[in-house]
Amino acid sequence: MTALHTHIYQQILGEYLEQICIRENDIDPIDINRAKFYTRAIFIAYVFVQNENGVKLNIDEVYNWISSNISNECLFVKLINDSDPSLLSIVESYDIPIYDGNVGLLYEQLLNIETSGLKITKGKEYRNNLGSYYTPQYLADVLITKTINQYINNGNNDILDARIVDFSCGAGIFLTGAIEYITSLFNKEEQKRLNVQRRIACNIFACDVDCIALEITKLNILKVINDYTLYSTLSHNFYHGNFLMHSDTNSTEEIRKEITMNGFIYHEALSINIESLQKYDIILGNPPWEKIRFEEKVFYSQYTDKLHNINFKFELPVLIEQTHRNNSKINQYAQIYKAHLETAKHNIKNSSFFKGSNNGELNTCTLFANAAYRLLKNNGVAGLVVKSSVVTSQVNKRFFEAIRYNIDAIYDFVNKNKIFDIDGRERFCLLIIDGHEKESITLGMNLQDIAEINNNYINISVNDFAILNPETKMLPNLYSIEDFRLLLKIYNNIPVLSKVFKNIKYGRLVHLTNHIGFIDKEPMVDNIPVYEGKFFSLFDGSYSGFNDVSIQDRYKSKASAKRLSGKQKQQGVYPLSRFFIKRQKWEQLSKQYNASYMLAWHSLTSATNTRTCVATILPFMPASQSVQFLVIDNNGSLLYLAGIFNSIVFDYIVKCKLNGIDLTQSVLNQTPIPPIAFAENITVTVNESTISIKDLMHQICKLLLSSDARLKTLCDEFEVTESFLYEYSREELFHLLDIIVAKLYNLTPDEFSYILGKFKKQYSNNTVNTIIRRYMAFLD
Template identity: 25%
Template sequence: AYLQVRDLAEDQPAQAEQLYRSRLASPDYWEQRLPYDLWCAAFFTPLRQGEAIPTSYDVWQAQADPKLVPEPLRQAARSLAEQHRFFHWHLAFPEVFDAAGKGGFDVVLGNPPWELINLEEKEFFEGKDEAIVNAQTGAERKRLIEQLQKNNPPLFQAYRVALFEAEALSKFLKYSGNFPLSSSGRINLYSVFAEKDRRLISPTGRAGIIVPTGLATDYGNRNFFSYLVSTRQLVSLYDFENRKKIFADVAGNMKFCLLTLQGTENVSKQPIKFAFFLLSADDLQNEEKVLELAPEDFALFNPNTQTCPIFRSRSDANLMRKLYQQAPVLINEKTNQNPWGISFKQGLFNMTSDSHLFRTRKQLETLGFELHGNIFTQGEQVYLPLYEGKMFYHFNHRWASYEDSKTVNCTEKELQDINFVSFPRYWVSQNQTIQRLSGKEIINLLVFRDIAGSMNERTGVFCEIPLYAVGHKAPIINIEKNKESELMILSNLNSYIWDYCLRNKIGGVSVSYFILMQTPVFKDEKYNFQLRCCILPKLFELIYTAWDMQPFANRLWQESAPEMRQLYLEQRTSNYQANPEGIGNLTPKGWENRLDAYECPFPPFIWDEERRFQLRCDLDALFGHLYNLTRDEFAYILETFPIVRRRDEAQYGEYRTKRVILEKFDALADDPMLMGACTPLAERVSVLSPSAQPILPDSEPELDEAEEYAAQPEPELVDVEEPAEQLEAVPAQPEDAAEPEPPAVPAAVPATKEQQSLPFNTQADSPIISDYTLYRCPICDKHILGFDLERHTREVHLGKDPGYKKIRKK
């Protein structure tokens, strides 16, 4: 019958259509598809008492003789097949696929939907119940939905059915075995469509698909993308930004790509073609923007995930390849190598779910607590500052302070006061903080900013801070080794060269662990004694600038050898001689001449902006040699920081940072301490062409440092008048959630007890209230600051503007 339809389709389309529809309605057709409908129906059949459920045995019976399957089960399978539109490719295209699914199309073209597999409550109730749609918090919305059981049972039942169907579809995608590479974690339809398209092409066929670039860069797509690369079925990936509105209804910052795949018989050893940050198809004519990467490049750049790095040009790809050949990745999960003994922790307190633990200054003062520096005490109770990412910067734990619920940058005069401390929005119990640290003996924290972007002035921001509470957007790095080793890695991570590497790997506005782990960082063994003698005293001066860092200074002093202690004293002398009036009467009695003391024998270093600039340039110049860069390569990297350049030119009339670093780089070239640590400068070979220039964004944001790391939405705080002793209650700390792994594919048809209950999450969402101007997402009911709208649109709603609503300041 299918062949008859095909033969009639061109000359007699009306007759072909009539014949086709008759075929679809015939009993023979439904018997032919019964085994496959039963198998699919197992995923979508609710478990209800007294109702039949398809099993593997029923599928086998249908294959042997469809009439052996009980009629009620046959009717139920057909009903579900019509409802969910079960599609069996070998029955729809018998001349393309055989019964085993072998075969394929010569060409597949697709623009699949970009949607997550989950039921959005607000979207479902739009036009059905406006009270639920307009609920101010997730908790309120869930309460209203539950009330529907009494107030509107039909709507409640419709909601439960829709919720079940979304869950059933998710289980089908995860456990059917049809999408083993794209169905882990939160499933997006574009990923499963792309995997299906790969399987639909013949061994000599090709597929062209338009999908978000996240298919190549996101952690959740790592299995599928690495498979495409390793099997060489990926032909090309051309990444576009939608700033010229190629797709009119998609946000301008949305990144999508033209993905070309090939069948298994077409694979070759040819490199894969890539281009990134394109604005139109005409950009593909720019040879510098089109680059080639081989499978071994992905193993070099991203050995853990095999995901795709993001390069603006061939020059960037070549330079990154060289940098990765100089240093191993921070943590290699494939080889189980973690030379620094590093682990990560997502801060100590979630700014939303832990907000009931936070106290404001007004609350604590009302309860009789006294402020000492930036710490509140009352008897044995202590409340520590809750640090957020925007409060620190490179080697500066006092970068910004809160005033009237807003951050302001600390002035140079304030930083020169070694007694000055930054003030947070909130304080948290010291007992809570220590418990979150799992009882470990920690004297201070090495933290970094989670929120960052490749277009910021700097992308990676790492800092040593006192032992304070920290929010979840200031993740903690734990290092098994001593303080000296911790400082060596800190100096590496705060260098311009490492930051350049990070900027070529980050596609959004979050520095994820999986990205950090796959950046090139030197091992501890790289730093010989001479290098440590050069680096550590400079770091000591950069970090130990206030009394609240005294525990850090004490620990570093305790762990240091006599020779290193002497260098610290010389650094201190140099710092004080450059600022003879800076220390004044701030030095307590008895702090001089304590060279063998258990504690550091001198007060904090005096803040000197020019000295600090020179010290940081010294360190950056040194890392230029350690990464074996030529002078033109180093100059190229420094040109990829346009905001640094613009600020220098505005203040000094030149790109001073670049000039000073390169001058120091030249002066270090023949320094004996580099012997054995790097290749002599004269013997290094540049990977750049003489005319290579960085390709920078068409426009960069004019960022103010105080807002470069914008505030997270302010959590709800309840004014309390409870006794002080009740503030110490410690709730259980949940375990950190692990990254999702792909599920195992079961061999039999899964008809489990999980299908008996309709999923319904009653966990209340914590409301978010802010003194800042916020936007509310009408789909997911989240409050989002203006700076984060683009990221939220891109990563949560896949570029489709949900219609944000502005919330005015209180």
């Protein structure tokens, strides 16, 4: 049913746009935005009233029903009055079937129907601008239940009079859910149930930057309590605006509506009056998840179809300039839009209200979470769906420090099962904040299904965060109580990287967008190749490249490189790059690095990948933003770090620390690394030969890297004294590396076996047993 209605809406919008716009070069973004706004509003009003009546109606009947049964002040009454008659005629010309589903869900789907100039597309531009994603009912219900139960467990007996709010309410799924759950705790008799619901509804508050969504929330609440006479009461508690923007003045409702129609999200007129920043008992919601920035492709794609085939961000400026030349109205609107956005960013950055959450690039998720914390009563509880980076990313360190003793629970999810219609690697969490301070929190990590909340969690002391993440004191990526105990042991015995190697320099230098003026697509005498993460793997600097890939396929979206064969590697074939940077620019970017070699790793990764840390040593060279690297002034240390980074034990620890998809130096600096002195002082006996772990690691790493002629000078510094190593296969060398690193970390056989068992795609049970037998021999 939803698909049918979205299709009809798409047809109506397309037909209406054809009437109001003649040529694409004459498109006025404001006209496009207003057309989308009115079409969404009229369509939703039509569907809602037909749903309520169970029969098909015309526009006049829809208007009269809302006026007489709800209020003349209802937004939909005003919009029908103000609508272009031709739009109303188009809507009436379609046979719109009665919709028996959730109107809020339908509205969320309508937001996916976007314009691309005069064309209609199914995209997410509007939702991406808002950073909003539809919350599944079952997920909302779990968070509502846990939040309200915690409020009651805190000794609050006033649940019927609790002030409940959602600062970014969307279609009101959390607010209607709260009413229904609280009602279920009381008398089931019909009249008493209705009285309870009305009492709760009178204490419901809401805000949203989308006034249509806000109106849908009102109607959904009134429908739940079966009392449309409370429209005025609800309206008094509802505010149309952007909760991240504050002002000591109030713009009129009409002005705010006009600004929203025109497509603005961050505009001074949408600011919340600071007198409205009151305290609440229960705060619920799934606030936007986006960074506050001007997304060029998202913005311009709404008004022209010329940008849809762009696969690389650095290609945008030329097309944007052409768009501006062809249509001055788009240029003018873009400048106004950006100016308001920059003003909002400046004000938020300098706001004392958002102190602790306004560091670095502004993220709406953290800002809303901070607002919830700031506006929570002492006995109150907040339950939010937020990105996991709110409680894991170093940029949010100050905010986490402020709330950590007030966290009741965190349930962290990997979006592998597509709970949200976004990247399956993304992580989000249910964050429950309590007005009372606590010494420990309930923690569920790496959940994939909502049902896991009830049985896959641990209780952890807040103070243990400082042990596991000494620099940020933030949330680790724990899978189980076993992980927690093992990590505590490792951290209590092994210092972190930043304490062991203090002369490391990190880098991620070439950014294809920021350095667009210096990037070529063909090799020239004045440029040099840019390496990409897909070019290398574990101890393999020639894993794949764009060799034998057509020019057209190299630059398409998500282009795939081709694996280099063993024969190609033997012949000295190296990965073919598709981007090149001007030599002079590279020399400028890299002048602070005096190094011949670098330890590089995939920056874009995930804790759910087979291997999270994928590293190798490369000649010091330009690498794209998908690659991070470190250099150090001692090649022995570089080889040692390469061995540690590519070990299974280190990978396990990194998996337990990585909560996003970017393996940054912040994560690595807080990861335990055995000092080289440990490796020098510990000897092992292999094939009746006794050798220090440091020397054995150097020799293993040399053999794993020696096929790369670019590293010959480096490898020549280290002699392979243990001739038996030449008889080992590459796989056997990796196994031996894993064994000696496990010994460096002082793991018991059971602990090492537990870690190996986490890598089932890489190690079979037989292989694990073989490795453990060899490891036990090392311990004798």
